[in-house]
Amino acid sequence: MKAAVIVFPGSNCDMDMYHALTDFTDAEIVDLVPHTTDSVEAYDAIFLPGGFSYGDYLRSGAIARFSPVMKSVITEAKKGKPVLGVCNGFQILLEADLLPGAMKRNKHLKYMCRTVDVNVENADTCFTFAYERGERLRIPIAHGDGNYECDERTYKTLKANNRIVFTYASDVNGSTGNIAGITNEAGNVLGMMPHPERAMENLLGSEDGRRLFTSVYRHWRDTHVVTT
Numbered sequence: 001m002k003a004a005v006i007v008f009p010g011s012n013c014d015m016d017m018y019h020a021l022t023d024f025t026d027a028e029i030v031d032l033v034p035h036t037t038d039s040v041e042a043y044d045a046i047f048l049p050g051g052f053s054y055g056d057y058l059r060s061g062a063i064a065r066f067s068p069v070m071k072s073v074i075t076e077a078k079k080g081k082p083v084l085g086v087c088n089g090f091q092i093l094l095e096a097d098l099l100p101g102a103m104k105r106n107k108h109l110k111y112m113c114r115t116v117d118v119n120v121e122n123a124d125t126c127f128t129f130a131y132e133r134g135e136r137l138r139i140p141i142a143h144g145d146g147n148y149e150c151d152e153r154t155y156k157t158l159k160a161n162n163r164i165v166f167t168y169a170s171d172v173n174g175s176t177g178n179i180a181g182i183t184n185e186a187g188n189v190l191g192m193m194p195h196p197e198r199a200m201e202n203l204l205g206s207e208d209g210r211r212l213f214t215s216v217y218r219h220w221r222d223t224h225v226v227t228t
């Protein structure tokens with residue numbers, strides 16, 4: 001598997017994502033790809049890390065969404081390649097219309113940085129099949145704009161089609177339905193606010209994020225590698 005970690009000006013979780021992919025999957029190639037690149041076609045999976053792209057000016061993710069690389073990210077997402085956006089990456093996917101809804105400021109208007117309980121609502125995606133449905137994970141959050149908002153019709157559609165992949169076990173930031181992560185209709189684009197790449201080692205608090213990366217890798221292997 002060739003994986004691309006996109007680096008925007010202001011990304012700050014790019015190296016954590018790189019570490020998660022290089023040290024916990026068997027991906028042959030993991031590249032840090034600058035936002036100025038115009039094609040990511042050569043990659044099998046694309047990762048948008050967290051951070052403060054363009055200083056969160058205007059709105060989180062609103063400027064990064066127009067980075068040169070995003071045209072190709074959108075094309076590859078529409079082809080069905082796995083695209084994961086974590087935190088600011090999720091915000092960029094929302095701004096790029098690859099996922100529905102928007103992020104508002106956290107309900108208490110405070111930046112929050114702590115480890116929270118996250119429920120696995122759908123373990124039937126290429127990102128989550130190494131988990132069990134109903135499992136409760138410990139994963140760090142670190143955001144000021146994590147209050148996910150969508151209209152009622154969108155919420156019903158997300159729910160009816162099992163596109164809510166993660167929820168917070170309690171109301172941490174005001175998100176509609178405690179949503180912590182959703183997919184697009186095809187299931188190959190996942191946006192999530194909690195940081196699985198910061199939950200890779202028990203020494204650092206949790207290793208509950210590992211299986212997200214191993215799921216993506218195994219999904220690629222199962223669909224691309226012929227064994228005799």
Ligand SMILES: NC(=O)CC[C@H](N)C(=O)O
Pocket residue numbers: 049050051052053056060086087088089142143144145146
């Ligand atoms: N950790 C991050 O990706 C931060 C996300 C975003 N810039 C916010 O504060 O909401």
